Amino acid sequence: MEVSEKVKVLQDLIKIHSVNGNEVEVARYLQKLLANHGIDSKVDEFGDRRANLIAEIGTGESKKILGLTGHQDTVAVPNPDRWQHDPFGGEISGDYIFGRGAADMKSGLAAQAIVLIELKEAGQLPSGTVRFIATAGEELGTPGAYRLQKQGVADDLDALVVGEPTGGNVIFAHSGSMNYRVTSYGKSCHSSHPQNGINAIEGLLKFIEEEKHLFDNTKDDQYLGKVQHSITVIDGGSQVNTIPDSASLQGNIRPTASFNNVKVADRLNDALEYINHTTPFQLELVDYRMKLATQLVVNKKR
Numbered sequence: 001m002e003v004s005e006k007v008k009v010l011q012d013l014i015k016i017h018s019v020n021g022n023e024v025e026v027a028r029y030l031q032k033l034l035a036n037h038g039i040d041s042k043v044d045e046f047g048d049r050r051a052n053l054i055a056e057i058g059t060g061e062s063k064k065i066l067g068l069t070g071h072q073d074t075v076a077v078p079n080p081d082r083w084q085h086d087p088f089g090g091e092i093s094g095d096y097i098f099g100r101g102a103a104d105m106k107s108g109l110a111a112q113a114i115v116l117i118e119l120k121e122a123g124q125l126p127s128g129t130v131r132f133i134a135t136a137g138e139e140l141g142t143p144g145a146y147r148l149q150k151q152g153v154a155d156d157l158d159a160l161v162v163g164e165p166t167g168g169n170v171i172f173a174h175s176g177s178m179n180y181r182v183t184s185y186g187k188s189c190h191s192s193h194p195q196n197g198i199n200a201i202e203g204l205l206k207f208i209e210e211e212k213h214l215f216d217n218t219k220d221d222q223y224l225g226k227v228q229h230s231i232t233v234i235d236g237g238s239q240v241n242t243i244p245d246s247a248s249l250q251g252n253i254r255p256t257a258s259f260n261n262v263k264v265a266d267r268l269n270d271a272l273e274y275i276n277h278t279t280p281f282q283l284e285l286v287d288y289r290m291k292l293a294t295q296l297v298v299n300k301k302r
Helices: 003-013 023-035 106-121 141-152 200-212 261-278
Strands: 041-047 049-058 066-070 091-093 094-096 128-134 159-162 176-184 228-236 247-255 282-291
Touching: 003 023, 003 094, 003 106, 023 041, 023 106, 023 128, 049 106, 049 141, 066 106, 066 176, 094 141, 128 141, 176 200, 176 261, 200 228, 200 247, 200 261, 200 282, 261 282
Parallel strands: 066 128, 066 159
Antiparallel strands: 041 049, 049 128, 091 094, 176 247, 176 282, 228 247
16 A cells, blocks of 8 residues: 555544444444455444444464454543644644544554555465454443353464554553542531531542552562552532532543552552541542553573
8 A cells, every 4th residue: 555545544544533443433434344355354343333343364274373362442532622623634744643542542543454455465474364453432331351251252362462552662551440439428507607418529638649659669670660550530510609519520540460459449448448537528439440451471492
């Protein structure tokens, strides 16, 4: 493919609105692109405009299977008017292309599709199989990956390359991810007599202060470094003249192999127990979802 053709593929993908959904449009675009170059693919739609895509090339002479994977969705665009470039324009300025997903990860998705096309057109089909897996919902809830897991799509892979942006480096380890929700319970009353109530928002503020230094003394991982953590969503109160009796926040933590999911959950629960026993607030860790930190061992032949 010419360079201009490759760039257009990325521009076309950026122009597709797939913010936390609508992956079916991306999948259909990729299916048509691959078909134009003689490569069959399967689009697996599973409702609400969500879809995964799978394509394969190779002679099958070897049983080895290499997976290439990328996600078709992007994170949200909360303030598009504040962008210097249209987030869905795929505009080029100098050596850069701008748009939501340009890096994470429609560029990786485009590159993987183009790899299949160029191998096919060069007559350099691998003796084994290269399987391209485009997933739905990676940014929120991972419904596509869960569906693929149940289908066993990755069970026979010998290796998997994930096209996430890494600054051009080959990365062989990945932090885990824990999404959690903390709910604070207080006592409602009229705001003219706040002393008669317990403001649940203040309970969250206590947790936020604790959370700020909650992982300061954790051991750095050899490959993944420090445990990263952020509070990203806050919700509390429903009426301006009423002390709220409940409020909640959500946070994201990136565990490592050295300080894993279990240790992170224990640290969170210890913080809540401390607040519940030393303040009038009652906090509860309502829900958390986890992905394990992973490390792939690379064998080097000398």
